[in-house]
Structures are given as structure tokens and as C-alpha cells.
Amino acid sequence: MVKISFDRDLCLGCKTCELACAAAHSRVNSIIGAIKENKISRIRIKKVSGKIKLEQCKLCQNPKCIDSCPTKSLSKEENGTVKVNYLTCTGCGLCKEACPFGAIVLGPFPTLCDRCAESDEPLCARACPTKALKVKAV
Amino acid sequence: MQVVNIDEQNCKGCTLCSQVCKVNACTGEPLIPHFIDTKKCVNCGQCVVTCPARAAKDINCIEEVQKAVEDKNTITVVQGAPAVRVTLGEEFGMDSGSIVPGRMAAALRKLGFDRVYDTCFAADLTIMEEGHELLKRVKDGGTFPMFTSCCPAWVLYMEKNYPDLLGYLSTCKSPQQMFGAVVKSYIAKKEGINPARIYMVSVMPCTAKKYEITRPEMICDGYKNVDAVLTTRDLAELLRKKHIDISQLVEEDFDTPFGEYTGAGVIFGATGGVMEAALRTACEVLDGKPLKKLSFYDVRGISSFREAEVEAGGIKLKVAVVHGLEKIKPLLDSLRGGRLNYHFIEVMTCPEGCIGGGGQPNIPKKSVRDKVIKERMKSIYYYELGLAKRKSNDNPQIKLIYEDFLGKPLGEMSHHLLHTTYGSASTLDGKK
Ligand code: SF4
Ligand code: SF4
Numbered sequence: 001m002v003k004i005s006f007d008r009d010l011c012l013g014c015k016t017c018e019l020a021c022a023a024a025h026s027r028v029n030s031i032i033g034a035i036k037e038n039k040i041s042r043i044r045i046k047k048v049s050g051k052i053k054l055e056q057c058k059l060c061q062n063p064k065c066i067d068s069c070p071t072k073s074l075s076k077e078e079n080g081t082v083k084v085n086y087l088t089c090t091g092c093g094l095c096k097e098a099c100p101f102g103a104i105v106l107g108p109f110p111t112l113c114d115r116c117a118e119s120d121e122p123l124c125a126r127a128c129p130t131k132a133l134k135v136k137a138v
Numbered sequence: 139m140q141v142v143n144i145d146e147q148n149c150k151g152c153t154l155c156s157q158v159c160k161v162n163a164c165t166g167e168p169l170i171p172h173f174i175d176t177k178k179c180v181n182c183g184q185c186v187v188t189c190p191a192r193a194a195k196d197i198n199c200i201e202e203v204q205k206a207v208e209d210k211n212t213i214t215v216v217q218g219a220p221a222v223r224v225t226l227g228e229e230f231g232m233d234s235g236s237i238v239p240g241r242m243a244a245a246l247r248k249l250g251f252d253r254v255y256d257t258c259f260a261a262d263l264t265i266m267e268e269g270h271e272l273l274k275r276v277k278d279g280g281t282f283p284m285f286t287s288c289c290p291a292w293v294l295y296m297e298k299n300y301p302d303l304l305g306y307l308s309t310c311k312s313p314q315q316m317f318g319a320v321v322k323s324y325i326a327k328k329e330g331i332n333p334a335r336i337y338m339v340s341v342m343p344c345t346a347k348k349y350e351i352t353r354p355e356m357i358c359d360g361y362k363n364v365d366a367v368l369t370t371r372d373l374a375e376l377l378r379k380k381h382i383d384i385s386q387l388v389e390e391d392f393d394t395p396f397g398e399y400t401g402a403g404v405i406f407g408a409t410g411g412v413m414e415a416a417l418r419t420a421c422e423v424l425d426g427k428p429l430k431k432l433s434f435y436d437v438r439g440i441s442s443f444r445e446a447e448v449e450a451g452g453i454k455l456k457v458a459v460v461h462g463l464e465k466i467k468p469l470l471d472s473l474r475g476g477r478l479n480y481h482f483i484e485v486m487t488c489p490e491g492c493i494g495g496g497g498q499p500n501i502p503k504k505s506v507r508d509k510v511i512k513e514r515m516k517s518i519y520y521y522e523l524g525l526a527k528r529k530s531n532d533n534p535q536i537k538l539i540y541e542d543f544l545g546k547p548l549g550e551m552s553h554h555l556l557h558t559t560y561g562s563a564s565t566l567d568g569k570k
Contacts, residue, residue, distance in 0.1 A: 016153075020169055129152045129191035129502075
């Protein structure tokens with residue numbers, strides 16, 4: 001399983017990771033693509049009461065989001081990430097409320113970090129200029 | 139010459155550099171390697187101190203300096219800029235704003251330099267020349283406002299964008315260049331050294347100084363005023379290479395005669411410093427008697443535009459201080475359109491002046507930078523208070539060099555060595 005560690009002291013708040021994420025999940029792999037396709041980044045850098053905070057799926061052991069889904073649209077993949085079944089998902093947002101890390105945003109379906117399963121390395125970590133985001137295999 | 143470049147391999151496209159570049163030279167799409175438009179770039183190095191990935195870099199000459207120091211036949215002379223004394227410590231884990239001129243002198247001597255001098259002396263010299271130039275313009279009704287010319291990035295900005303206004307610039311060379319000119323003439327003559335054997339190095343908080351030494355105006359009697367520039371970062375790198383940790387060194391004095399300086403020279407390192415130093419000397423000359431109040435609080439501070447009115451000898455001087463190039467543009471535009479009602483304007487390219495310079499230790503994080511800069515500024519003024527002499531015209535070595543060699547401010551000799559006219563960069567660009 002691939003986890004991503006976050007070093008608050010190194011983070012500059014430049015949001016390069018967010019852009020890289022949105023771009024990576026667009027069809028043409030570019031920021032323009034992300035804008036045109038209204039892609040939501042699956043990682044967010046926020047400032048909460050003066051502190052920099054990272055919002056990203058933490059790959060929980062027993063994910064609350066999966067428990068809370070009334071239509072059983074969320075399931076856990078082998079690599080630990082949570083997958084959404086777009087055919088049955090109603091976009092009700094109960095998973096978003098259930099997540100204690102604020103990791104889920106609806107757009108219109110839940111978007112969850114997939115650790116860039118399709119490429120060899122999570123692109124947010126690759127884009128970070130200070131290496132505040134680091135990939136950890138667990 | 140282009141000093142600052144971006145290494146495409148390392149650039150992550152985080153856009154931080156383009157946010158600090160005030161002349162829009164540094165641009166690019168997010169996530170795609172950025173580039174520098176050399177037509178607009180003024181070599182200020184703000185992108186370099188900001189880049190978190192160390193992709194934006196300035197060229198360095200650490201190896202040449204090392205070679206020169208090891209060469210027995212060259213006499214290596216080094217000068218350290220005012221702003222470096224409150225920042226060099228940071229590179230060695232000392233608190234921000236630690237005051238380290240003594241340790242810097244010790245470290246430079248350890249590196250093997252033959253003479254260790256202080257640019258603050260040349261800052262005092264600049265004040266004598268610039269102050270008298272201002273007084274001359276006041277007496278003879280010259281062109282106003284007069285702009286300072288100590289900041290090479292600012293001079294280049296004028297040449298690239300406002301070549302028609304170059305006449306408003308002071309004709310003084312920057313302290314760095316004045317120092318080189320004086321060492322290669324006065325010291326060479328006094329000690330009987332062939333100037334060709336002198337290798338002049340300066341330690342600067344600035345990347346644009348690396349560009350300044352290559353200008354054709356900065357060659358005097360066939361010799362380059364200054365041969366090499368090390369930024370604060372470069373010096374720290376060189377010291378680390380030689381395993382010298384300045385936090386462990388015992389403080390030493392600078393060499394005489396050019397190690398002597400006054401508080402006026404020291405405050406050159408912060409925004410408003412040149413102005414305050416010049417006012418101290420100019421007001422004293424205008425009044426004809428010693429100044430009572432030496433501190434001009436109106437020109438201090440960190441807001442990017444400050445103005446003040448000073449009365450001396452029955453004349454009202456209106457002055458202004460600007461740091462950051464985006465703030466000077468409206469002033470220059472209104473000057474182009476008609477008149478600008480000031481006598482003297484100090485302009486520094488880097489935010490907060492040289493203490494925030496492009497050659498200083500890297501700080502990408504804005505919130506950290508703000509805190510560190512405040513400490514550095516406090517230190518500069520604190521250090522200045524502790525000096526015995528605080529007016530450039532009180533520096534005994536300055537008096538001596540005028541008696542001995544230069545004659546009088548704005549005299550024939552100083553005109554030859556210490557003054558210049560600008561404009562070659564714009565014509566060079568035009569020819570390309
Ligand atoms: S700050 Fe550095 S990494 Fe970021 S875009 Fe500029 S050159 Fe690239
Ligand atoms: S050196 Fe200064 S002017 Fe040139 S690109 Fe960097 S920030 Fe812009």
C-alpha cells in the first residue's frame with residue numbers, strides 16, 4: 001500500500017500538488033484539461049486556525065465512508081484505496097460527512113485520492129518542490 | 139550579461155518565482171518548467187532566494203576566487219557588504235539577525251585573503267560624493283529628483299524601461315565599484331603594488347552585483363574595478379567547503395585603512411539607509427554646524443513607499459524612499475508626464491533593501507521571510523547605534539583619503555574614479 005506523508009513545516013502552501021493532482025486526473029493530463037473538465041483535486045492544502053493542514057484520503061483500515069454509504073457504492077480496492085461505483089452512487093454526500101479527515105469532496109460524485117494508481121508514483125508528491133509530501137510504502 | 143537562470147530539469151513549476159518577480163521576466167505555466175525573459179530580467183535574484191527547488195540559480199565564481207586566493211602572485215583584496223553582517227550567521231545555524239562582522243573578517247582571513255576590508259567604508263565614501271552631488275544640484279538648480287544609483291538592478295531597470303530618464307540618476311558608482319576603484323589606484327600607489335596584481339573580491343547580498351562588475355563603465359585605467367562577487371550564499375558555501383564554521387570563530391577586526399566605517403555606512407543595508415546616511419551629511423553641510431538629531435525616523439520602516447520633508451540651512455528637502463520595483467513605476471510615469479516634486483529618491487529593487495537581497499540565504503516561505511527580515515532590520519539599526527561615529531563625514535579615513543588623494547568631493551580625481559554615466563546596457567541591447 002502506498003501512503004503519503006506530509007511535513008507541515010516544509011509546506012509552502014504553493015498548491016503545486018493540487019494542480020498536479022487535478023491535471024493528472026484530467027483526460028489530457030494538463031491543467032487546461034483539468035479546467036475544461038472541471039476536475040477537482042483529490043488533495044487539498046488548507047489553512048485551519050493558522051495552521052497548514054492537508055486533506056487527502058488516509059486509506060483507513062475500516063473506512064467510515066464505506067460504512068455510511070446507503071447504496072453500497074464505495075468499496076475498498078486491493079491496494080487500499082476506496083473506489084466509487086458511479087452507476088449506483090446517488091451523490092447524497094453521506095460519505096463526505098462521515099469522513100473525519102475532510103478527504104471527500106463531491107464533484108458531483110465523491111472524489112477520493114487513488115494514489116495515482118495508474119502511474120508509477122503519486123504525482124502530488126513528485127510535483128512538490130520542497131518534498132513536504134513523501135511517498136511511503138507500507 | 140545574464141546572471142540568473144532557471145534549470146529546467148529541477149523546476150517543478152510551482153510558480154513561486156513568478157510571483158516575486160516584479161518585472162514579469164520570470165514566467166511560465168503552472169507545473170511546467172518556468173523560464174526567464176532576459177530582455178526584461180534585471181538580475182535581482184528574488185526568484186533565486188524564493189525557489190524552493192533550487193532550480194532558479196545565479197552563476198557563481200567560487201572556484202575562480204579559490205584559485206586567486208591560492209595564487210601567490212596575486213594580492214587578493216576582499217570587501218564585505220553592510221547587509222551581509224546580519225545574514226551570514228543564518229547559513230551556519232545562528233539566530234536570524236545575528237550580528238557577525240567580526241566573525242566574517244576572521245573567516246575571510248582564514249580563507250587566505252591578503253586584505254580584509256569593509257564595504258561600509260565605501261558606503262561612507264558614496265555618501266560624501268552623493269551628498270555633495272545633491273547639494274550641488276540644490277545650489278546650481280540642477281535636475282530633480284535625483285535617484286540613488288547604488289542598486290545595479292534598479293539602474294538596469296531604468297536602462298531597459300526608462301532610458302530617457304537616465305539623467306536623473308546620480309552619477310555616483312555604487313559602493314562596491316568605488317571600493318574597487320580606490321583600492322586599485324590609491325592602495326596600489328601607496329603600497330607600490332602593480333594594480334594588475336590585485337584581485338578584488340566583494341561579498342555581496344546581491345546577484346545583480348555580479349552583473350554590475352562586467353559593465354564597461356566599471357573599467358578604470360584599464361582595470362576592472364571589481365574582479366569577482368560572492369553572494370552571502372556563495373561565501374557560506376566556500377566556508378563550508380573549507381570546513382570553517384563561523385559560529386565557532388573568534389571575532390577579529392577588519393584591516394586598516396579601509397576597515398574603518400561609521401554607522402551611516404552600515405545602514406546602507408536596509409531600505410531607507412542610503413537616504414538617512416545622505417541626509418546626515420547633507421543637512422550638516424547645509425546647516426554649517428553639527429547635527430543635533432542623527433536619526434531620521436520618517437525614512438525608516440518597511441512600508442514600500444515613504445516620504446519625508448527635512449529642513450536644513452533654510453532649505454526644505456523633500457525626499458522619498460522606495461523598495462520593490464512595482465512601486466517606482468507610477469513615480470517614473472508621472473516624471474515622464476511632467477514633474478515629480480522631490481529632491482532625492484532612494485530606490486532599492488529588493489523588498490526591504492539589501493537585507494532582503496537576492497544573494498541572501500534562501501527562504502521560500504513568505505511568513506518565515508517576513509519574520510527573519512524584521513530581525514535583520516532590527517539588528518542593523520541596533521548595531522549602528524553601538525558605533526562611535528555615525529556620520530560619514532566623521533570617518534577619519536574618509537577625511538584622510540580626501541586630503542591624501544582625492545582632493546575634494548566631486549573633484550577631478552573623484553570624478554575620474556568614482557563617477558560614471560549609465561546607458562550602455564540599453565544601447566547594448568539595441569545592438570543585439
Ligand atoms: S520557484 Fe523554482 S520550482 Fe517553482 S516555478 Fe520557479 S523555478 Fe520552478
Ligand atoms: S532575477 Fe529578478 S528580474 Fe530576473 S527573473 Fe528573477 S526575479 Fe525576475
